[in-house]
Amino acid sequence: xxxSVSEIQGETVVYAARRIITxxxxxxxxxxxxxxxxxxxxxxxxxxxxxxxxxxxxDRFRDAVILPGFVEAHSHMMTGALWDYLYCGNVDRMDxxxxxxxxxxxVEELIDRMKTxxxxxxxxxxxxxxxxxxxxxxxxxxNRRHLDQAAIDRPIAVMHQSFHLMTVNSQALSxxxxxxNTNAEGVVRFPDGTPSGELQxxxxxxxIMRRLDVQMQTLAQGEHAIRQFGKAAVxxxxxxxxxxxxxxxxxxxxxxxxxxxxxxYPLRIVPALGVIGMDPNVAAQRxxxxxxxxxxxxxxxxxxxxxxxxxxxxxxxxxxPGYINGAANGLWNLEPDRLKEMVRVLHAAGLNMQMHTNGxxxxxxxxxxxxEATVLHPNSDNxxxxxxxxxxGEDQFYRMARLGVCCNLFANHLWYYGDAHxxxxxxxxxxxxxxxxxxxxxxxxxxxxxxxxxxxxMGPLHVAWCAVNRVTPKGRVLxxxxxxxxxxxxxxxxxxxxxxxxxxxxxxxxTPGKAADFAVLGDDPLTVAPEALRDIAVLGxxxxxxxxxx
Amino acid sequence: xxxxxxxxxxxYLGAGKTTVVNSLLAEANxxxxxxxxNDFGEIALDExxxxxxxxxxxxxxxxxxxxxxxxxxxxxIDRILRLDPRPEHLVIETSGVADPFKVGQIALAEPDLSxxxxxxxxxxxxxxxxxxxxxxxxxxxxxxxxxGMVVITKTDLVNEAVVETLRSHLAxxxxxxxxxxxxxxxxxxxxxxxxxxxxxxxxxHDGHDHLHDHGAEYRTWAWRGDQRLKADDLEALLRLPIxxxxxxxxIVQLTDGTWRSFHRAGAQQNWQSxxxxxxxxxxxVAVGLADQFDPVELETAFSAILV
Numbered sequence: 001x002x003x004s005v006s007e008i009q010g011e012t013v014v015y016a017a018r019r020i021i022t023x024x025x026x027x028x029x030x031x032x033x034x035x036x037x038x039x040x041x042x043x044x045x046x047x048x049x050x051x052x053x054x055x056x057x058x059d060r061f062r063d064a065v066i067l068p069g070f071v072e073a074h075s076h077m078m079t080g081a082l083w084d085y086l087y088c089g090n091v092d093r094m095d096x097x098x099x100x101x102x103x104x105x106x107v108e109e110l111i112d113r114m115k116t117x118x119x120x121x122x123x124x125x126x127x128x129x130x131x132x133x134x135x136x137x138x139x140x141x142x143n144r145r146h147l148d149q150a151a152i153d154r155p156i157a158v159m160h161q162s163f164h165l166m167t168v169n170s171q172a173l174s175x176x177x178x179x180x181n182t183n184a185e186g187v188v189r190f191p192d193g194t195p196s197g198e199l200q201x202x203x204x205x206x207x208i209m210r211r212l213d214v215q216m217q218t219l220a221q222g223e224h225a226i227r228q229f230g231k232a233a234v235x236x237x238x239x240x241x242x243x244x245x246x247x248x249x250x251x252x253x254x255x256x257x258x259x260x261x262x263x264x265y266p267l268r269i270v271p272a273l274g275v276i277g278m279d280p281n282v283a284a285q286r287x288x289x290x291x292x293x294x295x296x297x298x299x300x301x302x303x304x305x306x307x308x309x310x311x312x313x314x315x316x317x318x319x320x321p322g323y324i325n326g327a328a329n330g331l332w333n334l335e336p337d338r339l340k341e342m343v344r345v346l347h348a349a350g351l352n353m354q355m356h357t358n359g360x361x362x363x364x365x366x367x368x369x370x371x372e373a374t375v376l377h378p379n380s381d382n383x384x385x386x387x388x389x390x391x392x393g394e395d396q397f398y399r400m401a402r403l404g405v406c407c408n409l410f411a412n413h414l415w416y417y418g419d420a421h422x423x424x425x426x427x428x429x430x431x432x433x434x435x436x437x438x439x440x441x442x443x444x445x446x447x448x449x450x451x452x453x454x455x456x457x458m459g460p461l462h463v464a465w466c467a468v469n470r471v472t473p474k475g476r477v478l479x480x481x482x483x484x485x486x487x488x489x490x491x492x493x494x495x496x497x498x499x500x501x502x503x504x505x506x507x508x509x510x511t512p513g514k515a516a517d518f519a520v521l522g523d524d525p526l527t528v529a530p531e532a533l534r535d536i537a538v539l540g541x542x543x544x545x546x547x548x549x550x
Numbered sequence: 551x552x553x554x555x556x557x558x559x560x561x562y563l564g565a566g567k568t569t570v571v572n573s574l575l576a577e578a579n580x581x582x583x584x585x586x587x588n589d590f591g592e593i594a595l596d597e598x599x600x601x602x603x604x605x606x607x608x609x610x611x612x613x614x615x616x617x618x619x620x621x622x623x624x625x626x627i628d629r630i631l632r633l634d635p636r637p638e639h640l641v642i643e644t645s646g647v648a649d650p651f652k653v654g655q656i657a658l659a660e661p662d663l664s665x666x667x668x669x670x671x672x673x674x675x676x677x678x679x680x681x682x683x684x685x686x687x688x689x690x691x692x693x694x695x696x697x698g699m700v701v702i703t704k705t706d707l708v709n710e711a712v713v714e715t716l717r718s719h720l721a722x723x724x725x726x727x728x729x730x731x732x733x734x735x736x737x738x739x740x741x742x743x744x745x746x747x748x749x750x751x752x753x754x755h756d757g758h759d760h761l762h763d764h765g766a767e768y769r770t771w772a773w774r775g776d777q778r779l780k781a782d783d784l785e786a787l788l789r790l791p792i793x794x795x796x797x798x799x800x801i802v803q804l805t806d807g808t809w810r811s812f813h814r815a816g817a818q819q820n821w822q823s824x825x826x827x828x829x830x831x832x833x834x835v836a837v838g839l840a841d842q843f844d845p846v847e848l849e850t851a852f853s854a855i856l857v
Contacts, residue, residue, distance in 0.1 A: 177661040183750045184659035203655035206624050210631075210660075217625070247621060277621040279589060317685075329688050332647035335563040336685040365685060 012036045012055035013545070014048060017066040019524055023495045023509035033066065035516040038545035043510055060547075064539055065524045067490065068509050069239025069517030070460035071497035073408050074354075074387055074450035077220040077243040077271075080228025082130055082454050084219070086117045089131030089161055093457050096231035098550050106138050107146050114150035126155040126172070126212045130454075133161040135420065136473075142167045143190070144197025155212055163455070164313055166205045167198045176207040221252050226259040230267040234548045236459045237519030237538040239268060240498070240507055244354060244387070244452075245304045246271035248290060253300075260297040266541060266548045268297045268517075270501055272304035272354050276333055280345035287351050296515070296544065299503065302352045304387075305342060306333040308362040311390060311425050312417050316359030318391065324427045329361070336365055343369035343384075348377040352502055353384045354408075360391035367399050374403065383446070385500040388413075390434045391426070397436070397443040406500040408448040409435040411467040411489075412456040418472035432479035437467045441488060448497035449489070461525070464489035465534035486530055518542040520549075553664040554631075556640045556657035557743050560693050561671030562680050563646035566703035568593060570671055570737055571643050575599075575614050577739045577772075580828060582613040584630055584637030588645055589618055624656070631662050639666075639743055647689050651696035651752065658750070667746035670697035670724070673704040677716050694720070697727040698746035705731055717767070729767040731840055738770050738835040740799070768796060771836040771845035773852060778803045778832075781810070783855035788812060788819040790851060794842025800834030801827050805857055 013035045020030040022043060034041040034049035042048045049055040083095045088110055090103040104110055110132075118127055127150075134142060147156045147169035155172035173179075173195050180193040186204025188196045199205045209215075219225060220243070233241050246252075248271055260269055273290060275283040283303065291301025308330050309315020314323055315330040322329060333356075334342070346353055347370065357363040363386050370384055385406040386392070390413060392400075400407060413421075414435055421431040433439070440447045449463050467489045470478045484492065498508025507515050522537030540549035561567045571585055572593060587593060590608060593616060602609040606626075608616040615637065619626045630640060640663065644653050650668045657665035670693050681687050694700065700720055705713050720729060726747065730737060779802050788798070798814040801824065812821035827833075836848055 176659070178659075182659065183748075184655050185751065186655055187659060201652070201655070202624055203652070204659045206627070206656060207660045210628055217622075274621050277588065277619060328692060331649055331652075332685070332689065335646040336683075337563055338646075361685070 009037065012041060012049050012052055014055045014057050015061050015066070015542075016046070016057065016059050017061045018063055020066045020510060021490065021526065022511060023068050023491055024511045030510070033510060033516075033518075035542075035545045038516055040510060040512050040514050040516050042512055061520055065521045066510070067237070067519045067521060067525070068494040069507065069541055069543060070237045070493050070519050071448070071501070071503070071508060072233070072238045072241040072450060072453065072458060072460060072493075073385075073448045073497040073500050074244050074410075075241050075453040075458055076245065077225055077229050078216065079453045079458055080230070080232045081219040081225040083228065085128040085130045085159070086113065087131045088113065088129040088158060090133050090136035091457070093131065094235050096228045096235065098235055105136060107142070110142075111146065111150045114147075114156065118151055118154070121154075124154050126157065127151065128212070128214060129156070129158040131161050132158045132167070134165070141196075141198070144168065144170045144173060144195070147197060157208060157212060157214065161455075162313070164202075165198065165200050166208070168208055169197060172208055172212065173197060175211040220246075221255075223255060223259050226256060226269075227265075229269070230265055232453075232458055233267045234541050235538065235550060236461070237521065237541055238458065238460060239266070239517035239519070239541050239543045240501075240503065241267055241269060241458075242354075242501065243269060243271040245274040245306070248273050248286075248300065253290065253293065256298050257293070257295065261295065263546075265297060266543045266546070268299060268507070268515075268543070270299045270302065270503070272302045273300070274304050274306070275342060275346070276306045280342045283342070284345050284349040284351060287346070288349060299501070302354055302501065303346055304354050304356065305339065305346075305366075306356045307339060307366060308332060308357065308359050311358050312420055314425070316391075317361040317365070318359040319361045319364065323425055325424060330359060339365065340369040340372060344373040344376060347373035347379060347382060347384070350379055350382065352382055354387050355384060356387050358388045358390055360393060360396065363389050363392050363396050367396060367403065367405065370403055370405055380404065383500060383502050385448070387450075388452070391430065392436065392439075393433065394439055394443070397439045397445055400440075401444040406446040406448070407440050408450050408497070408500055409437055409440065409467075410452060411435050411437065411449040411463050412451045414466045414470050414478050415472060416456045418476060418478050419474045422472075422476060422478070433482065434478065435467070436479065436482045437484045437488075437492070438482040441484070446496060446499045447492045448500045449492045450497075459534070460493035460519075461536055461538070462534040464493050464525075465530075467492065468530045468533060486525055486533060489533075490525060516542055516545040551636070551662065553662050554636055554638070554640050555666045555743070556642065556654075556663050557666045558642050558644055558650045558654055558668045559671060560644045560648060560650035560653075560668060560696070561646065562676075562686060562690055562693070564676055565646070565671040565673045566701070566732070567643050567671045569703060570669070570701055570732070570742065571641060573737050574641060574739045574742060575610065575612075575616070577833075578612050578614050579739065579833065580613065581739075581743075582635075582638045583641055584614065584633070584639070585616045585641045585643065586619055586626055586630065587616060587643045590616060627656060627660070631660075641743070647686070649689070649692050649696070651692070651749065654696070654748075665748055666743065667698040667748065668696050669699045669701055669742055670694055670727070671701045671703060672716070672720070674702060674708045674713055674716055675704045677719065678712070681719065691723055694723040694727075696749060697724045698748060699742070700724050700727045700729045701737055701742070702729055702731050706733070729840070730837070731767065731769045733769065733845065736770065736772055738772055738837060740835065741770070741797075741837055767840035768837050769840045769843050769845055771838075771848050773800070773832075773834045773849075775832050775856070777856035778805045779855055779857060780805050784810065784812060784821065787851060787855060788814045788821065792838070792848055792851070793844070794839035795848070796837045796839060796843070798834065798836040798848075800832070802832040802834065803830070
């Protein structure tokens with residue numbers, strides 16, 4: 001755990017900083033903030049707390065820049081415990097303990113890393129890896145022959161960064177009896193007909209995962225997962241994070257309540273009840289019951305609706321003219337009529353829905369559904385939020401504004417998948433308008449931006465950097481007219497994100513009365529070059545007045 | 551351990567998938583079927599049939615069971631594979647927007663499962679509108695392209711012209727799949743659960759096990775009852791010329807009290823003495839080419855020999 005400092009009841013602490021960026025129009029800048037009982041007492045200069053009696057001055061952030069604690073409004077609990085597996089990605093990535101794992105890009109580096117990890121494993125125990133991305137890996141496509149060099153006497157499974165692919169060694173293949181007679185299309189073959197070790201999509205991965213007892217669910221549940229999630233948040237300046245598709249069964253809710261109540265737990269978690277597969281009325285009752293059990297650090301009651309798949313997986317529902325490679329349109333998660341019924345019932349119950357919509361046909365369906373629900377139940381201010389919403393056009397942003405719908409755009413995608421979208425999925429013109437942050441703001445839509453961690457690494461400064469620069473690894477700038485200014489991007493990872501979760505009365509800006517949630521940075525995002533935004537060091541967080549340093 | 555045969559029942563919302571599933575459960579004939587559904591809501595089971603209800607599982611007195619998928623399809627499959635004893639057949643009712651080709655991959659990949667077939671249910675009333683729906687049309691085409699068999703429901707609610715249009719759509723969208731007209735929603739479980747052509751690749755035609763003429767359309771007839779038959783009458787019936795009859799099979803009690811199973815396929819007939827079934831009830835099912843076979847004709851001939 002990062003070292004935490006518990007505050008004393010009733011004590012006033014005044015933090016001095018090089019600069020405090022508040023996100024409040026009345027007073028955008030300050031140098032001092034007074035905190036009492038976990039909340040912001042006053043914001044201003046050195047005399048900020050004079051009117052409030054005795055105060056303890058704390059200068060530890062004297063050289064740092066303080067922002068409102070970042071709000072990651074689309075992430076998943078698995079972010080932390082995934083590090084129980086061996087990281088094999090191509091980018092440098094920080095684990096929940098703050099250790100940076102260097103990216104690897106060759107077979108040799110991969111095998112070396114695996115061998116080192118295997119030395120610490122009991123005999124015969126499988127090795128699980130994650131984060132591997134074949135797009136950025138030099139040489140021949142990763143296959144079982146490579147992994148067999150690391151071990152032939154124990155199973156090895158490498159989960160790719162997309163979570164849709166896996167590569168395994170020969171021993172793992174034999175566990176699932178995969179051979180030349182296996183007909184499943186996801187079991188990739190060598191030219192000689194034998195399985196190459198690459199397994200595409202869950203149907204092909206599942207028989208291996210069952211036999212290796214890999215349960216992604218356990219990475220997203222239980223005390224360890226919750227604690228690791230909290231640690232990962234501190235590393236990136238996040239003080240409030242969603243777990244944006246949670247089963248929230250009774251036992252898990254108990255665990256969440258218990259773990260987040262600990263004095264040293266550094267994060268406010270906002271789990272969204274995954275409602276797909278539930279009867280709409282049951283889902284509504286469940287969400288309302290959960291909402292009633294919320295605490296400050298566990299905010300339940302929002303719901304997650306899934307509509308389509310992913311663009312790079314060609315499973316997003318895309319309007320004409322579709323995918324540039326001619327791939328068939330993607331998949332709905334649920335019948336459009338059932339989705340509409342779900343939206344109608346949850347909306348009528350006054351619940352907030354976070355709606356996964358990657359393709360523009362999916363966002364259109366959800367806007368239709370919200371409009372129909374609003375006619376029947378004219379609730380105001382539900383703040384339903386289109387999540388990802390990567391392909392929305394001007395018409396849809398305009399409509400969102402008219403309907404009071406927010407959007408949480410997947411800005412990180414511009415960097416991590418931008419080149420792929422230009423070359424393989426949507427082509428240059430539609431890739432340029434992906435995650436159109438400028439259009440959202442110009443149409444008056446409440447905007448958040450996100451990482452979808454662990455799909456891309458958690459890190460609001462990186463997400464903001466993407467929205468500001470819109471560059472790709474190959475040096476393309478995707479839709480320069482859609483760039484945000486740095487203040488706008490910072491707003492989208494703080495107050496904007498808080499608004500989409502209906503938490504802006506408590507968090508998202510630095511103003512008296514709100515939670516004392518701060519991201520503590522090593523440099524000033526408003527003065528560094530916009531290109532360097534993502535390089536600013538995160539020194540730690542303050543969460544409800546408690547200090548967590550890295 | 552033998553892999554569990556898997557049959558998918560696909561089709562859009564309202565096509566009649568649940569009717570087909572209900573009919574499979576009601577006519578399981580001793581086969582311990584496990585049905586995986588999105589929710590129990592529409593499964594119209596006789597309350598007497600349910601012997602245990604445990605969260606996501608219903609156990610039925612005929613040995614069958616029903617499980618809900620919940621929010622994790624693979625976790626549900628895992629639960630079923632851990633059952634002891636394992637079911638003898640797994641029927642998966644996919645969601646109305648599922649791509650059965652993709653859902654079926656699990657039964658091709660998992661060594662403990664074996665894909666028997668993909669049945670796509672369409673209904674004569676809503677097919678045309680669903681095909682034209684901008685959010686659904688393409689999904690429907692994708693489903694039909696994977697069909698090993700198409701079951702058509704609700705033909706009794708529309709006029710013949712509508713059925714003709716439906717036929718021409720199916721001839722184009724699923725040219726290789728035999729079609730089964732489910733009169734009054736009844737389908738013979740053996741025919742739906744038996745192995746059918748499986749497409750292993752998108753757009754490929756490498757299916758095996760072609761049991762049917764491509765694109766042929768079938769009608770069915772079914773009987774259940776306690777009446778008995780004379781052995782001679784049964785043998786005569788099995789030889790009786792019946793236009794378009796593709797298959798007739800069943801098990802009946804003879805007037806001497808013994809039980810006999812019979813089977814007629816094309817010009818072949820056979821029958822043999824068997825142990826009484828459980829429950830002790832006679833049953834028979836027939837399938838014939840839709841444009842020739844008249845279920846009423848068979849019904850008349852069969853009723854005439856019941857004692």
